[in-house]
Amino acid sequence: MFGGLTGLKNPQGTDWGEQMLNTVASQTIRHLFTRSESVEVFVRCYPSSKLLQGSIDSFKMSGRGLVIKRDFAVEEMSFETDAVAIDFGSVLGGKLTLKQPTQAIAQVILSEAGINHAFKAELVTKRLLNLSLPTLTALSDGKPVSFPEVQVQLLPENRLRILAQADLNNGELIPLNMIVTIAVEKRRRVSFQNPEIALESVPEAQQDISRTLSMALVEILDNMVDLDRFDLDGVKMRLNRLETEGQKLIFSGYAEIERIPRSG
Structure with missing residues (x-):
């Protein structure tokens, strides 16, 4: 069964194992956000038989129109890992579980409107x-x-x-x-x-x-804008640089991913 799962191609040439992992990962990550306009996940694994050992070559996520913790709007977010070790059994159960922590290159784009909306959030107004x-x-x-x-x-x-x-x-x-x-x-x-x-x-x-x-x-x-206050459970963001571009604020850095959180 597993050999067929990781060797069978669909009409577009995508391995069924990768396709299932993409689906499970998309569903898992989508649940991290209160709302999301779109969340796309791309997994690369060659040869596909490595999935049986829980090894994938890279994992890339991109999302648009995201809302974190009900009040913090993110225009765009993306991250990409190097090789990742996952529990393949959890994938078969419809979940995504890491075998060990990993890091990902990350970019977050906030809009001027989203920043101003955040100033009305309870987490901000109480300060x-x-x-x-x-x-x-x-x-x-x-x-x-x-x-x-x-x-x-x-x-x-x-x-x-x-x-x-x-x-x-x-x-x-x-x-x-x-x-x-x-x-x-x-x-x-x-x-x-x-x-x-x-x-x-x-x-x-x-x-x-x-x-x-x-x-x-x-x-x-x-003293207010400390990313540790906004971290998702199991994920820490770290910044290398930021820049303003028109009505957007762009953060570049990396994410330390200890585990895939269950909700945002």
């Missing part, structure tokens, strides 16, 4: 609302300070324009407007650097406090 940091409450007579509105515009040369409002919990909203440069730090953090505060559109009476609150928001954001 921006009702803050009691001493540097902030000193400006609001000891009351918690919030940043209820944060909007990002992607700019060339790895820069972002951040438009926001600060709520001092006294009925006064302070407009914030700045440009920052983003960079990769320690392969897992997105760092917000070199803030340029724009005060032209801020009323003169609010300019000093707007400047102070802008610097505080940059510091908060600089």
